[in-house]
Structures are given as structure tokens and as C-alpha cells.
Amino acid sequence: MPLLRFSGVTYEYPGVDAPALSGVDFELHPGEFCLLAGLSGHGKSTLLRAACGLVPHFYGGRFAGHVVLAGLDSREHGPARLGAVSGALFQDPETQLVTSSVRAELSLPLECRGHGAAAVARGVEEVALALGIDALLDRSTHDLSGGEKQRVALAAALAGRPELVLLDEPTSQLDPVAGDELIGLLRRLNQEWETTVLLAEHRLERCLAAADRVIALQHGSVACDGDPHTFLTWASRRVPTLQTPGAKLFALAGLADQPVGVRQARAQLRARGLLDARTHLGPDARIGAQEQRGRRSSPLRAIRRRRGKPAPALEMRGVWHELRNGPSILRGVTLTIERGDTVALMGRNGAGKSTLLRHAAGLLAPTRGRIERAGRVALLLQNPGDYFIHERVLDEAPPRALREVGLAAMAERNPRDLSGGERQRLALAIVGAGRIAPEADLLAPPSASLRGADLPPRDGGGAGDAALAPPAGEPAVLALDEPTRGMDRAAKAQLAAELRRRAARGLAVIVATHDPEFAAACAERALLLADGCVIADGPAAELLAGGWYFATETSRILGGEAGAVLPEQGAELLRARAAALPAEDCQALGAEVVQ
Amino acid sequence: MTSSGLFIYRRLASPLHSARASVGACWVLALTAAAVLLYNPLALLALLAAVLAAAVGAGVGRELAGALRTIAFVALPIVLVNVLVSRQGLTVFARLGDLGPFGQGDLTVEALAYGADIALKVSVVILLATLGSLAVDPDELLRGFRRLSFRSALTVSLALRMIPLLAADARCLGEAQRTRLHPPSHRARARVALLAAIVASSLDRAMDVAATLEVRGFASGSRAPRVRRPLSRHDLAFTSSAAAVLVLAIAGRLSGALSFDAYPLLAMRAGTGTILLCAALAAAALLPFGNRRGVEQ
Numbered sequence: 001m002p003l004l005r006f007s008g009v010t011y012e013y014p015g016v017d018a019p020a021l022s023g024v025d026f027e028l029h030p031g032e033f034c035l036l037a038g039l040s041g042h043g044k045s046t047l048l049r050a051a052c053g054l055v056p057h058f059y060g061g062r063f064a065g066h067v068v069l070a071g072l073d074s075r076e077h078g079p080a081r082l083g084a085v086s087g088a089l090f091q092d093p094e095t096q097l098v099t100s101s102v103r104a105e106l107s108l109p110l111e112c113r114g115h116g117a118a119a120v121a122r123g124v125e126e127v128a129l130a131l132g133i134d135a136l137l138d139r140s141t142h143d144l145s146g147g148e149k150q151r152v153a154l155a156a157a158l159a160g161r162p163e164l165v166l167l168d169e170p171t172s173q174l175d176p177v178a179g180d181e182l183i184g185l186l187r188r189l190n191q192e193w194e195t196t197v198l199l200a201e202h203r204l205e206r207c208l209a210a211a212d213r214v215i216a217l218q219h220g221s222v223a224c225d226g227d228p229h230t231f232l233t234w235a236s237r238r239v240p241t242l243q244t245p246g247a248k249l250f251a252l253a254g255l256a257d258q259p260v261g262v263r264q265a266r267a268q269l270r271a272r273g274l275l276d277a278r279t280h281l282g283p284d285a286r287i288g289a290q291e292q293r294g295r296r297s298s299p300l301r302a303i304r305r306r307r308g309k310p311a312p313a314l315e316m317r318g319v320w321h322e323l324r325n326g327p328s329i330l331r332g333v334t335l336t337i338e339r340g341d342t343v344a345l346m347g348r349n350g351a352g353k354s355t356l357l358r359h360a361a362g363l364l365a366p367t368r369g370r371i372e373r374a375g376r377v378a379l380l381l382q383n384p385g386d387y388f389i390h391e392r393v394l395d396e397a398p399p400r401a402l403r404e405v406g407l408a409a410m411a412e413r414n415p416r417d418l419s420g421g422e423r424q425r426l427a428l429a430i431v432g433a434g435r436i437a438p439e440a441d442l443l444a445p446p447s448a449s450l451r452g453a454d455l456p457p458r459d460g461g462g463a464g465d466a467a468l469a470p471p472a473g474e475p476a477v478l479a480l481d482e483p484t485r486g487m488d489r490a491a492k493a494q495l496a497a498e499l500r501r502r503a504a505r506g507l508a509v510i511v512a513t514h515d516p517e518f519a520a521a522c523a524e525r526a527l528l529l530a531d532g533c534v535i536a537d538g539p540a541a542e543l544l545a546g547g548w549y550f551a552t553e554t555s556r557i558l559g560g561e562a563g564a565v566l567p568e569q570g571a572e573l574l575r576a577r578a579a580a581l582p583a584e585d586c587q588a589l590g591a592e593v594v595q
Numbered sequence: 596m597t598s599s600g601l602f603i604y605r606r607l608a609s610p611l612h613s614a615r616a617s618v619g620a621c622w623v624l625a626l627t628a629a630a631v632l633l634y635n636p637l638a639l640l641a642l643l644a645a646v647l648a649a650a651v652g653a654g655v656g657r658e659l660a661g662a663l664r665t666i667a668f669v670a671l672p673i674v675l676v677n678v679l680v681s682r683q684g685l686t687v688f689a690r691l692g693d694l695g696p697f698g699q700g701d702l703t704v705e706a707l708a709y710g711a712d713i714a715l716k717v718s719v720v721i722l723l724a725t726l727g728s729l730a731v732d733p734d735e736l737l738r739g740f741r742r743l744s745f746r747s748a749l750t751v752s753l754a755l756r757m758i759p760l761l762a763a764d765a766r767c768l769g770e771a772q773r774t775r776l777h778p779p780s781h782r783a784r785a786r787v788a789l790l791a792a793i794v795a796s797s798l799d800r801a802m803d804v805a806a807t808l809e810v811r812g813f814a815s816g817s818r819a820p821r822v823r824r825p826l827s828r829h830d831l832a833f834t835s836s837a838a839a840v841l842v843l844a845i846a847g848r849l850s851g852a853l854s855f856d857a858y859p860l861l862a863m864r865a866g867t868g869t870i871l872l873c874a875a876l877a878a879a880a881l882l883p884f885g886n887r888r889g890v891e892q
Binding site: 081120121 | 603604605606732733734735738741753759760767768770771772773774775785788789791792795796800803804805806807808809810811812813814815821822823
């Protein structure tokens with residue numbers, strides 16, 4: 001008997017004509033670990049809301065079909081009743097913590113369901129131990145880091161020992177370490193407690209290896225339902241942007257049997273003779289070299305090196321940010337960012353990335369140290385919605401800026417009705433456009449920026465040229481704080497292209513991100529921050545090729561060889577190796593490609 | 596302790612934090628009742644000193660010192676308004692002449708003293724409320740109320756949780772507006788727009804939190820279970836302290852040992868008995884802080 005059954009479910013949100021879900025049929029059986037894939041706006045979140053009864057009971061709208069969870073039809077039972085069988089975890093941990101202390105947070109769902117005092121106490125202790133948060137029980141929820149909050153929210157969802165856990169992009173705000181920990185935790189719950197998991201996620205490479213099954217949604221309908229291999233085959237033919245980097249690497253290299261994870265990919269490459277059995281996987285000794293290089297880059301050396309060149313776009317010298325009654329968030333950060341540089345700023349939650357960007361933009365003043373800027377620093381904060389104060393897109397940014405980011409056609413819409421990617425682009429137009437006279441707005445031709453017509457190559461070209469200068473009125477530096485949260489791969493690719501285009505015009509671009517794939521796609525240089533210090537600074541291709549966590553999937557598969565961090569680079573490397581194989585092996589691989 | 600200038604409870608290693616929330620709240624209420632009952636400035640000063648020392652003992656002295664600055668903005672107007680408005684008292688120290696419908700503008704020492712006394716009383720009450728919000732666990736307190744009215748108590752709990760969240764939202768929105776290239780040209784209009792954005796953001800947040808509550812089973816509305824746990828030494832100490840403070844305050848008020856009359860002429864008891872009673876009041880309030888055995892964070 002299925003635990004969850006969707007039968008002909010069609011749903012429209014109130015005031016929206018297009019259905020968010022359209023004729024959805026599937027069954028989920030106890031103990032399955034099912035991944036929900038799909039582009040943004042194709043119905044993943046709505047499906048999860050329907051599974052826990054929030055759709056239609058909480059959101060309203062028009063609902064057809066049946067959702068039956070553990071024998072309870074959502075037409076007859078609301079979220080409270082269905083919540084006894086299912087636990088739900090959504091994207092933003094801030095809105096999922098409703099009390100002030102962790103213990104109270106874990107007690108609440110049990111108390112709501114009428115458990116006795118002893119059962120509540122036991123339930124709280126057990127779930128805290130299971131999720132490794134027993135040390136947090138008496139902490140205030142205000143003091144927790146993003147990763148800790150997400151764990152506590154997951155514990156609250158699991159406190160009642162639900163048979164089904166529904167998760168909507170739970171790792172989108174977590175650093176790679178915390179994200180991997182969360183996925184590992186889900187897998188353990190699934191294997192040890194037989195908890196059924198339905199997980200919606202954009203970064204499929206994180207969790208595909210853990211999944212038994214993948215349901216892909218397109219325009220609100222189930223477009224693919226099968227095991228991870230079936231999904232990857234379907235994605236490569238129908239929606240390539242849903243492919244994992246590992247699968248894309250194999251597809252571009254012409255190899256069959258796309259892998260669902262790093263381990264499988266490496267095993268397959270070894271079996272084909274394309275990967276040395278001794279290739280090291282994990283943190284590389286090169287990181288130490290990068291660290292030393294970073295240390296050698298003292299201010300005086302930088303000044304000498306730059307003699308005769310224009311001033312850098314941004315220079316920080318020994319910048320400290322010390323809280324009045326608390327710890328130091330930044331500890332003597334020294335770095336130089338030249339015009340046209342694209343820099344990825346990486347590190348764990350709480351490493352100081354956002355604080356560093358706020359200092360760069362002048363929102364915070366260093367308690368010690370100096371910052372010099374060649375011009376304005378445009379900062380795009382984490383939540384693009386924070387920039388919207390008008391009812392019309394056109395009122396938020398000038399028409400030319402809207403054209404530049406490809407939003408001219410949406411000028412009359414309400415900013416809050418835009419999709420995640422569109423919101424990010426509008427925020428970019430608000431903070432990043434040059435000062436444009438009204439007449440210039442009228443005369444300016446539409447930009448082809450987002451059509452990719454004039455994009456510089458990924459490997460830079462003239463992007464690092466010191467002679468570059470941004471057009472008059474444009475900021476000298478564009479800083480973005482976690483711009484890809486909740487974005488699908490297609491939107492990320494568009495944003496990366498837009499950032500490269502701006503860097504080619506002479507802007508220095510700094511992006512704080514937890515997404516190594518995005519960092520590799522948009523940045524030439526990477527900085528790794530830990531505990532307020534820059535611990536590594538070097539070419540992105542080197543830094544993202546030499547780690548366990550802060551590394552792309554391609555580099556983890558290939559062990560960082562030849563600095564291949566993107567599937568395209570990795571595929572080129574594999575093709576070269578295939579060509580160097582003995583003739584009979586080469587023929588076998590050739591036959592595989594033909595198949 | 597504070598987030599965006601707000602006073603938020605955090606668990607600290609202090610005797611007051613170690614007492615159960617209901618006992619901590621009763622202790623704060625007992626001191627508040629004493630401050631409301633008594634008008635003698637010496638008694639109010641003793642209570643003020645006790646509250647500040649208690650804050651230090653609870654590890655939140657710095658926060659209360661910060662609150663004192665804010666209190667000055669409340670206390671000063673009370674004194675000024677009372678001096679200007681009160682027509683009682685016989686010792687005139689300044690004459691403002693005929694103020695038309697307000698009569699003669701005679702400022703008296705008694706009105707000044709009474710205003711200062713009331714300002715002191717208000718300051719003590721505000722400081723006690725601040726101390727309570729910093730050192731008494733609101734969730735534990737509200738869990739007790741949930742047995743009486745589940746939804747009302749949870750609503751209060753949510754409101755307490757939402758305040759710092761909304762303050763953080765407002766800070767983020769403010770920062771975002773500072774980084775805008777084209778800030779709204781009219782300052783007043785910009786503020787209205789920002790306020791509207793904060794309201795919209797708070798509504799979004801409220802929707803998300805409401806959805807979370809729904810899936811956690813809030814609608815089933817069961818009564819919170821009674822949690823029985825043994826009284827700790829801190830529970831007993833603060834209960835005794837609260838009772839002693841109340842008894843001393845009532846005794847002082849009824850016996851007249853802590854009496855104070857501002858009008859028509861200042862009359863205040865300040866003898867040895869009064870001073871001893873004031874010292875006893877402060878000591879009774881502070882004694883539980885001397886016992887740090889079993890204190891844990």
C-alpha cells in the first residue's frame with residue numbers, strides 16, 4: 001500500500017489562471033528516498049505543499065484530484081491531521097522556528113498533538129540525539145547559525161517520528177559542508193528508520209547518489225519518474241539544464257552510462273582506463289601553496305607590483321571587524337581586486353563573507369585597517385526582495401537598466417510577482433546600472449546581454465586587463481552576496497554570463513557563494529574565507545580543484561587533474577585521454593560513443 | 596543580549612536564569628509591586644540599586660545600563676511636566692507669571708520632588724520589565740499559560756519571536772535602500788515606501804510562519820501537558836525572596852516607616868528604621884544571587 005498517492009491532481013493558486021500542478025499521478029511507497037527535480041516555477045514546492053495539505057487548505061485556490069497520505073485524503077483532513085504522518089521542512093529556516101529556545105521548538109509539535117509530558121521530554125531528547133543537536137537544546141534560536149537553524153527545523157519536523165518527510169530545497173542556504181551533512185542525515189534516517197523522504201532540490205549533484213527514485217516535473221506535470229539513471233538519460237535528451245555536472249561531463253565526453261555520483265563516475269572512468277587508479281581524491285597540497293601565495297601578497301608588494309598601473313578597483317589592508325561585546329568577524333583581511341577581476345568568495349556559514357562585502361560597499365566601517373575603492377561599490381544583498389519598494393518594475397530602475405538585464409518586457413509588473421531569477425536580475429538593475437540621463441534611456445538600443453551574443457569566453461580574454469575601465473557612471477565593483485539561492489541551473493548560467501559580460505566591461509565582480517559550480521562558471525579567482533581570515537587565494541581553477549567540499553563535481557571526479565573544474569574542461573581532458581589509449585580500448589570507447 | 600536594540604532572552608549561567616520561569620516572573624512581579632506600593636525615595640533608590648545589582652548578578656548588567664540611557668528620555672519629561680502642570684506645593688522656586696487659562700505659573704519644589712519620585716518609580720518598573728525580558732524564559736512561561744489558553748499563549752510566544760525577526764528584516768531593507776543607485780528623491784516618500792516594504796515583508800513572514808504552524812499541528816490545539824519537576828534551590832530562594840520583598844514593602848507602607856508626602860510640604864521618613872527597612876528590602880531582593888551552586892548555562 002502506498003504511503004502517499006497523488007491521483008489526477010490539478011491545482012491553481014487563487015488569482016492565477018495557469019495551473020501550478022496539472023494531472024499529477026504518482027505513488028510513493030514506505031522507505032523510498034525520492035528526489036523531486038524540475039526548473040524553478042514548474043511545481044515542486046506546490047507538490048510538496050499539496051502532500052502536507054497546505055494546498056488547498058492554507059493557500060486556497062482550485063483543486064482537483066486526490067492526495068491520500070497514509071489513508072488520509074487531504075480533502076477531508078487538514079495540515080494538522082496530515083502533520084501527524086508527515087513532517088515538512090521548507091527553504092528558509094528563519095520562518096520555521098516559532099519559539100525562542102531549541103527545546104521549546106522541538107516540544108511544540110509534540111505538545112500540539114497532545115502528547116504527555118514524559119512523551120514530550122523523551123521525544124525531544126531522542127530527536128535531538130538522532131540529529132546531533134543535543135548540545136543546542138538550551139540555546140536560544142536567535143543565536144543559531146543558518147546550518148544549526150535548519151537542523152533544528154528538521155528536528156522539529158521529525159520530532160513526532162513522521163513516516164514521510166517533505167523537504168523543499170533545505171540546503172539552499174547552507175554551505176557545502178552543512179548541505180552534505182544534511183543530505184547524509186536524511187539518508188541515515190531513511191536507512192535506519194525507514195523514513196520516506198520526498199526532497200525537492202536544484203543542486204541534484206548533492207543528493208542524486210542518495211536517492212532511489214527521481215520524479216521530474218515540467219509545467220506542473222510529471223515528465224519523468226524513474227531511478228536516477230533513467231532520470232539522467234531523460235534529462236540529457238529533454239532538459240539538459242537538469243543534468244548533474246558529472247552526467248554532463250560524461251555526455252560531453254561521449255561516454256554512455258551517466259553516473260549518479262562521484263564514486264560511480266570514478267569507478268566507470270577507471271574501468272575504461274580514463275582515470276589513474278592512484279588519482280588522489282580530496283584536499284590537495286596545492287591549497288598550501290595558494291595560502292603562501294596569499295600571504296606573500298602584502299600591501300607593499302602589491303603597490304610595487306602595480307607601479308604604473310591604474311589603481312585597483314578595491315583594496316583592503318588589514319581590515320578587522322570586531323564586535324563591541326563579541327568576537328572578531330574579520331581578522332586582518334588584506335586583498336586587492338583589480339578592474340575586470342571576477343572573484344568567488346567562498347567559505348562556511350559564518351566565515352565572514354557577507355561582512356566582508358558590507359565593508360567593501362561601505363555599509364560597515366572597519367574597526368581597524370583601511371579600504372580603498374576606485375569608485376562606487378554596488379552591493380546586491382542576499383534577498384533581492386529587500387530592494388523592492390515600488391508597485392511597478394519600471395519604478396524600481398531606469399528603462400535602460402531594465403533592458404540590460406532583459407526585463408524591459410516586464411516593466412509594468414509588480415516586482416514581487418517575478419520569479420526568483422527575474423527578481424535577482426531586477427535587483428542587479430537597481431544597484432548595478434550606471435547613472436543614465438532620461439534622454440539616454442530613450443535612445444539606448446536594447447542590449448543583447450542575456451542572449452549571450454557578446455559574452456567573453458570563460459577563460460577571460462581581456463577581462464583581467466588593467467586598461468579596462470567601467471563605463472562612466474557605472475560602479476567600479478559589483479559585489480553579490482549569495483545571488484543563486486533558489487535558482488535553477490539555467491538561471492545560474494544566465495547570471496554567470498551576465499557577470500562575465502560586466503567584468504569584460506571593466507567592472508570588478510565579487511560573488512560570495514556556496515555553490516562551487518557557479519563559482520567555477522563565473523569566476524577566475526577564488527578566495528576561501530575561514531573564521532574571518534583569507535586562508536586561500538588563487539585561480540578558481542586551482543582552488544576549486546583541490547578540496548572535498550569547496551570543489552566542483554567535475555574536479556572531484558577527476559581529482560582536480562589539469563585544473564578541470566567544469567564539465568566542458570573535464571570532457572576535453574577525457575577525450576584527450578581516450579585518444580591516447582591503445583587502439584583496441586579506443587575502439588571499444590568509440591563503439592560506446594556510437595551507441 | 597540585544598538584537599537590533601531589542602532585549603531578548605538568552606540562557607546564561609546565573610541564579611535567576613536557573614530558576615524556573617514562573618518563579619523568576621513572580622520575583623520580578625514582587626519587586627514591581629513593591630515599587631508601585633512605595634513612594635519613599637529611599638525605598639525606591641534601594642529597589643533601583645537592587646535591580647541594577649541583580650542585573651549584574653544575572654549577567655545582563657551592560658544591557659540594563661544601556662536601558663538606563665533610554666529611561667532618561669522617559670524620566671525627564673515626567674519631572675518637567677509635573678513641575679509645569681502641578682499647582683500644588685507651597686515652596687515656590689520660580690514664577691512664570693500669568694499663563695492665561697492655565698492660571699499662575701508658579702513652580703514649586705514639592706512638584707519637582709514628586710515628579711522626580713514618580714520618574715524614579717517608573718524607572719524602576721521599566722528596569723524590572725527589562726530584567727524580566729532578559730532573564731525569564733518566555734517560552735517556559737508561556738507553556739504554563741498554554742494550559743489555560745493555548746492559542747493566546749502561542750500567539751504571544753510567536754509575537755515575541757517575530758519582533759527580532761522583523762527588526763532584522765527592517766535592518767536588511769534599510770541596508771538595501773542604502774545601496775540603491777537611484778534612491779527615491781523625496782525623503783518622506785522614501786520612508787513611507789520603506790515602511791510599506793517592511794509591512795509587506797512582515798506579512799510574507801507571517802504567512803510562512805503560519806504555514807509552519809499548520810504543519811506542526813497547531814490547529815489540533817491540544818492543551819500543553821503539565822510538566823512536574825522538583826523545586827531547585829534557586830526556585831526556593833527566589834520564591835522566598837519575592838515573599839520577603841512583598842512582606843517588607845507592605846509592612847513599610849502600612850506602618851508608615853516608608854511613608855512619603857510631597858504636598859503641601861515635603862514630608863519623608865528617613866530615620867534609622869526607614870534606612871534599615873530599605874536595606875532589608877534590597878538585601879531580600881539580592882540574597883538569591885549569592886548562591887551560585889547548581890548554576891548552569
